[in-house]
Amino acid sequence: MNYRNRQGWSLRLGLPLLALLAACAAPEQPQLHPTGGIRITGMWGTPGIAGRVSAAYGTITNHGTEPDSLVAISSPAAPLIEVHQMVEQDGMLRMRGMKLPVAIAPGDSLAMAPGGTHLMLMELHQSLKLGDSITLHLSFAHAGKQEVRFQIGNEQNRPQN
Amino acid sequence: MMDTASMSKQPTFVAPINNGLLGASRNVWESTLAAFLLPLMAILFFGGCSNSVGETSRVYKLTDERGRTVTFPSDYRGRKLVVSYIYTHCPDVCIVTTTGLEKARKQLAKSDDVTFVSITLDPRRDDTTALRQYAELRGIDTKNWHFLTGPESTVDSLLDEMSLVRRRSFIEQSQTGGELYFIDHDDPVVLWDRKGEIRARFKGTELNPDDVSQAINELP
Ligand SMILES: [Cu+2]
Numbered sequence: 001m002n003y004r005n006r007q008g009w010s011l012r013l014g015l016p017l018l019a020l021l022a023a024c025a026a027p028e029q030p031q032l033h034p035t036g037g038i039r040i041t042g043m044w045g046t047p048g049i050a051g052r053v054s055a056a057y058g059t060i061t062n063h064g065t066e067p068d069s070l071v072a073i074s075s076p077a078a079p080l081i082e083v084h085q086m087v088e089q090d091g092m093l094r095m096r097g098m099k100l101p102v103a104i105a106p107g108d109s110l111a112m113a114p115g116g117t118h119l120m121l122m123e124l125h126q127s128l129k130l131g132d133s134i135t136l137h138l139s140f141a142h143a144g145k146q147e148v149r150f151q152i153g154n155e156q157n158r159p160q161n
Numbered sequence: 162m163m164d165t166a167s168m169s170k171q172p173t174f175v176a177p178i179n180n181g182l183l184g185a186s187r188n189v190w191e192s193t194l195a196a197f198l199l200p201l202m203a204i205l206f207f208g209g210c211s212n213s214v215g216e217t218s219r220v221y222k223l224t225d226e227r228g229r230t231v232t233f234p235s236d237y238r239g240r241k242l243v244v245s246y247i248y249t250h251c252p253d254v255c256i257v258t259t260t261g262l263e264k265a266r267k268q269l270a271k272s273d274d275v276t277f278v279s280i281t282l283d284p285r286r287d288d289t290t291a292l293r294q295y296a297e298l299r300g301i302d303t304k305n306w307h308f309l310t311g312p313e314s315t316v317d318s319l320l321d322e323m324s325l326v327r328r329r330s331f332i333e334q335s336q337t338g339g340e341l342y343f344i345d346h347d348d349p350v351v352l353w354d355r356k357g358e359i360r361a362r363f364k365g366t367e368l369n370p371d372d373v374s375q376a377i378n379e380l381p
Contacts, residue, residue, distance in 0.1 A: 047298035
């Protein structure tokens with residue numbers, strides 16, 4: 001048995017085992033839905049003025065074996081939230097909306113970072129300043145609804161969650 | 162001060178006068194007109210059209226984030242000046258630029274002779290209050306960083322003179338029934354010396370704070 005196979009074995013056995021352990025250790029955590037392996041990490045948001053906008057960044061990874069997709073986003077912080085992408089066109093930086101659902105293949109991630117993809121919170125109910133926290137609900141076709149709470153920061157000083 | 166209207170009429174204004182000057186017959190009235198208009202044309206043409214991004218030959222009455230009147234750029238002569246462009250509905254690009262500049266500012270060897278100026282790309286929505294909040298929410302000390310807005314026509318002609326490409330886009334229906342729009346735009350950051358000469362240009366979204374602070378430090 002070569003290295004690759006051994007690794008394959010340990011992965012195949014290890015992941016469900018880990019998932020089981022995680023489920024036992026933290027039964028109150030809704031992040032690990034039995035049919036989905038969606039993990040949301042490194043979330044942070046930018047300051048924004050009430051009635052205006054804020055961007056949220058982080059990584060959504062599909063650790064599962066089935067394709068999944070982000071189907072809905074909501075938050076008590078803003079009535080309108082979309083996935084946007086920055087693209088350079090005609091010497092200008094343009095923001096382009098990505099339609100939901102956004103598919104995430106097994107082993108793939110939706111990586112969101114400044115200058116690339118972001119979650120756009122529009123018409124903020126309240127101003128968000130450095131150090132504030134907000135909650136997002138991200139719904140996935142298989143992994144269900146997941147809640148993330150994270151801090152408002154800036155690029156040089158990203159809050160850890 | 163020239164307004165936007167005279168700038169936009171410029172092409173149709175220049176052409177017939179040129180023909181008149183080149184023509185063989187010329188009466189007194191024409192010569193007088195030419196003598197008066199030629200320098201004016203030169204000012205308009207060379208001052209208004211041939212400038213590259215970031216230079217300006219005219220002055221603009223603007224307002225800073227505290228509501229104080231600023232004559233741009235003449236009020237800043239004698240200081241090192243870092244000019245960038247933002248708008249407060251800008252979710253991503255402007256923030257990358259602003260954050261990079263804030264980092265550069267904190268690295269300066271000497272910061273009291275440098276002014277940072279961020280000019281709004283969206284004078285329609287960015288009033289003094291919005292700009293002040295934009296700075297405050299990010300913890301930016303506005304002592305030497307001014308956020309400028311003004312009448313739409315003034316800001317627009319300034320942005321035009323700076324050759325700043327921009328386009329309103331991505332219009333959404335707002336929850337309150339209004340219109341929510343964004344602005345596609347270029348992201349230049351320009352460093353001017355104390356005499357108003359352009360000494361360095363950076364791309365806001367790809368800006369390395371070390372390069373910016375070094376360029377500022379090296380300016381006499
Ligand atoms: Cu956006």
